[in-house]
Amino acid sequence: MRPRLKGLILQALKSFRGVCTAHGQLPPPPVHQAVATWEAISLGRQPVPEYFNFAHDVLDVWSQLEKAGHRPTNPAFWWVNDTGAEVKWTFGELGHQSRKAANILVGVCDLQPGDRMMLVLPRLPEWWLLSVACMRTGVVMIPGVTQLTEKDLKYRLQASRAKSIVTSDSLAPQVDAISADCPALQTKLLVSDRSRPGWLNFRELMLKASSEHKCMRTKSSDKLVIYFTSGTTGAPKMVEHSQCSYGLGFVASGRRWVALTESDIFWNTTDTGWVKAAWTLFSAWSNGACVFVHELPRADAKAILNILCKFPITTFCCVPTIFRMIVQEDLTRYRFQSLKHCITGGEALNPDVRDKWKCQTGLELHEGYGQSETVVICANPKGSAIKSGSMGRASPPYDVQIVDDEGNILPPGEEGSVAVRIRPTRPFCFFNCYLDNPEKTAASERGDFYITGDRARMDKDGYFWFLGRNDDVINSSSYRIGPVEVESVLAEHPAVLESAVVSSPDPIRGEVVKAFVVLSPEYSSHDPEALTRTLQEHVKQMTAPYKYPRKVAFVSELPKTVSGKIQRSILRKQEWGR
Numbered sequence: 352m353r354p355r356l357k358g359l360i361l362q363a364l365k366s367f368r369g370v371c372t373a374h375g376q377l378p379p380p381p382v383h384q385a386v387a388t389w390e391a392i393s394l395g396r397q398p399v400p401e402y403f404n405f406a407h408d409v410l411d412v413w414s415q416l417e418k419a420g421h422r423p424t425n426p427a428f429w430w431v432n433d434t435g436a437e438v439k440w441t442f443g444e445l446g447h448q449s450r451k452a453a454n455i456l457v458g459v460c461d462l463q464p465g466d467r468m469m470l471v472l473p474r475l476p477e478w479w480l481l482s483v484a485c486m487r488t489g490v491v492m493i494p495g496v497t498q499l500t501e502k503d504l505k506y507r508l509q510a511s512r513a514k515s516i517v518t519s520d521s522l523a524p525q526v527d528a529i530s531a532d533c534p535a536l537q538t539k540l541l542v543s544d545r546s547r548p549g550w551l552n553f554r555e556l557m558l559k560a561s562s563e564h565k566c567m568r569t570k571s572s573d574k575l576v577i578y579f580t581s582g583t584t585g586a587p588k589m590v591e592h593s594q595c596s597y598g599l600g601f602v603a604s605g606r607r608w609v610a611l612t613e614s615d616i617f618w619n620t621t622d623t624g625w626v627k628a629a630w631t632l633f634s635a636w637s638n639g640a641c642v643f644v645h646e647l648p649r650a651d652a653k654a655i656l657n658i659l660c661k662f663p664i665t666t667f668c669c670v671p672t673i674f675r676m677i678v679q680e681d682l683t684r685y686r687f688q689s690l691k692h693c694i695t696g697g698e699a700l701n702p703d704v705r706d707k708w709k710c711q712t713g714l715e716l717h718e719g720y721g722q723s724e725t726v727v728i729c730a731n732p733k734g735s736a737i738k739s740g741s742m743g744r745a746s747p748p749y750d751v752q753i754v755d756d757e758g759n760i761l762p763p764g765e766e767g768s769v770a771v772r773i774r775p776t777r778p779f780c781f782f783n784c785y786l787d788n789p790e791k792t793a794a795s796e797r798g799d800f801y802i803t804g805d806r807a808r809m810d811k812d813g814y815f816w817f818l819g820r821n822d823d824v825i826n827s828s829s830y831r832i833g834p835v836e837v838e839s840v841l842a843e844h845p846a847v848l849e850s851a852v853v854s855s856p857d858p859i860r861g862e863v864v865k866a867f868v869v870l871s872p873e874y875s876s877h878d879p880e881a882l883t884r885t886l887q888e889h890v891k892q893m894t895a896p897y898k899y900p901r902k903v904a905f906v907s908e909l910p911k912t913v914s915g916k917i918q919r920s921i922l923r924k925q926e927w928g929r
Contacts, residue, residue, distance in 0.1 A: 385412055386606065389637055393602035395748035399571050399779045405598035406449065406486040407566040409637055414442040416639075423614050425641050430476045431662070432646035438476045445483065448557075450564035452484035455556045457564075460515050460538040464489030464567055465574065469508065469516040471495040471624065474646050477542045477553060478623045481517055482632065486594075489567040491574045496624030497522060498895040505529040506586060507579055508536055510787075515540065523547055571595035571779070577786060578626055580723045580831065587833070589786035590723045593779075597633050600726040600780025604746055605634030608719050609666060610692050610733035613639030619668040620647060620655065625829070626723050627697065631668070640666070652676040656685045663689040670697040670829035672860050674704050674716065682711035692733055694719060697829030698861050699817045702739040718742050720817070722803060724782040724795075725749075728771060729815050741814040742807075748778055753809045758798025763811040766818060770800035823919045825854040827863050830897045834919060837864060837900060840893045844886060846874040851909050853923040855902050866900035867909060867922055879905055 389409065391397040400408075416422050427445050430438040440448065456462045468490050472478040485492040493511055495504075497519075504525055508516065512535040516526060520543050527549065530536055541550040575594045579587040605611050617635045621627040635642045645658055650673055659667060667690055674695055693708070696719040705716045719730035720742040728751055731743035745751035750772035753761045761767045773781070773796065781801070785791040795801055806818040825832040834852035841850045848869045855865035866886070874882065883903040890899040910918040 385416065386602070386638060389599055389602040390606055392599050393604075393748070393780070395778070399595050399599070401570060402568055403571040403595045403598055404486060404566055404569045405594065405633070405637075406446075406483050409598065410442060410449075410483065411446060411566075413636070413639055414446045417442045422639055425614065425616060427636065428476070428479060428642050428644075429616065430474075430644045430646070433648075440476075445480075447562050448480055449483035449487060450562045451557055451560035452480050452553075453487040453564045453566075454560050454562075455540075455551075455553065456481075456484055456488050456490055456515075458560075459551060459556060460540065462488060462490045462515060462538075464569070465491065466515070467491045467493055467511050467513040467577065469493045469495055469511070469513045469518075471497060471499060471504075471516065471518045471522055472542060473497050473519060473521075473648075474623060474644050475519065475542055476644070477517075478628075479632065479642065479644070481553075482629075486569075486575070486598075487564060487566045489569050489573065491577060493577045493579075494624050494628065495579070496622050496895065498897055499525075499624075500892070500894055501525045501529050502893060503895055505532055508533040510579075510586070511577060511589065514538070517542060517553065519543060520545065520547075523550065569594050574783070576629065578723045587836075588788055588791055591783045591786045593783055596780050596782065597629060597726070599637070601630060601633040602637045603748075604719070604727040604730060605638045605640075607732040608717060608727060608730040608746065609634050609638075609668070609694055611635055611638040611640040611666060615640040615665045616643050616663055616689070617641065617666040617668070618643040618645070618658075618662075618664045620645075620650065620673060621669070621697075621829075625697075627668070627829075630721075630726070650676070652680050656680060656682070659687045659690055660685050661688065665689050666692045666694070668694045668696070671695050671700045671704060672698065672828035674708060675701065675859050675861075678704055678707040678711070682708075687712070690714065693717065696720060698826045699742070700740075701861075705739055719746075720815070721746075724801070724803075725771065726780045728769070728803070738810075738812075738814050741810075741816050743815065744813045745815075748780070751815070752800065753807060753815075754797065754800055754802075756797075758800055763809055766806060766808045768797075768821060769803040769805045769807045769815065770797070771803065772799055773801045774799040823853065823923070825852070825862060825864055827854070827857070827897070828860045832864060832898050834864075836894060837866065837890060837898050840890050840898075841866060841868065841886065841900075843893065844889050846871055846877070846882060846886065848872075849909060849917075851917045851919055851922055852900065853919050853926060855926045857901070863901040864898065865902035865904065865926060867904050867906050869907065869909060870905055 426439040427442040428440040470492050515538045517540040539550045540553045541547050542553050546552050571594055573594050576592050578590045580590050617640050619631040693714050694717045700718045708716050717731045719727050721727045727746045729743045730746045731737045752770050753767040754770040755767050804821045807815050809815050823834050837852045838850050841847045848871045850866050850868045852866050854862040857863040887899050910921040
């Protein structure tokens, strides 16, 4: 049986210092040797350990190094809001608090390793705390955005068979409304300063919870997290990742693309329900950096710029949509306190936005590309030459290629599918499967490759140039929206005979949802503007509000194949002028 990674690292540090001392050399700070070990695994240069747990093998190592004075004094976690409230934790304090939370999950919620818990919280410290608690207990976390409706929650709870859910006051009523239809759901945790019947109050439980907890000994292959992702057909799919996939998969990209060290303070504005929140957690904490969080109730360019000026944030990430908003401000009026590195991802970055940001701030924008199923696939690392409009080169340990419909590698310059090699060896930092959906899992593979569903070309220097989706998924402000979800909701309204939903260009969001609607005869004489507003509100009420069609066109018929299938591709090409 192999020893745990934490023991290997601490033993290696002790031996390394001993060798250096014997040769009369001053050893480098131990922290760098620890990161080097994790990074070697992340790059595929060392084998993945049999047993791995991020809380025990990474966070607790940082806590010990911090205690020994081998890490700067900046916090591991720093949360603020607009009212002046603030939470700061060192790695030691994060360990202390997360052990208390772990005891609540096990002792109060009766959750066992492998059980599933939904985490649907706004940007509150408890989201990060409970994420670590899930790691310590072997509980599989299922993050969700706070805009989920009753219908969304019901589907996710039923499909995942989650035994517990954690949420805040705003979503608790929706959970109560559908709890009876979710037989697997046993406990409901509320993050609030108020009590609610039928709910366990997490903050009250934390006041009396013990901090004595022994971390679960998890295998690298054990389940860590499940994300729901939208596709072009059917309901959202469950993407499953293992303990090591995320736990060590982001060390190298965190060190190179995000360029983090133990002295950095990293702010990513992403919602906790999206994968980039987990990407930030694992990238930052594996490299000893501080995760900075602002409650940020809504994306506001001026507010974001003021935060960058007020706090010593060194590294900043947000989606291109927000950067498009920010560069419309007069950036010369702002003086960032410590900012030195900026990254972006989630959708294609417009070269004009990059140029404006760099011209006004002197800072480069480093784009990265990945999916819920992967870690970072391509990136422009700090210090690398950037080709404006390119999403960078392949990010180790991935072998990324452009392939044709048979899975054959295409030469530079030719358009094809972005693919990651999975045979003969499947990368460890990769999703396990689409849970309970072997057909979808099999369909994502072609020959020796996993097919991302995105189209691009690669130039002779290995840079990838994004061209669009193979399917009909709409990427609006980095929110991935499946057209079938919106079409299904529209079909529930009596005014809609049938509809087709596609992407449409937008100067701020990149692309937005547009619905082409064939009206029922009895609604054909209604005022189009009023009917548009009615349908938009209907979608907002029935599904997550970000999915509503910002554009609506009423048409007499939809383009269809001979067999009667709607041809979204024709409408999409029409919208994009192709």
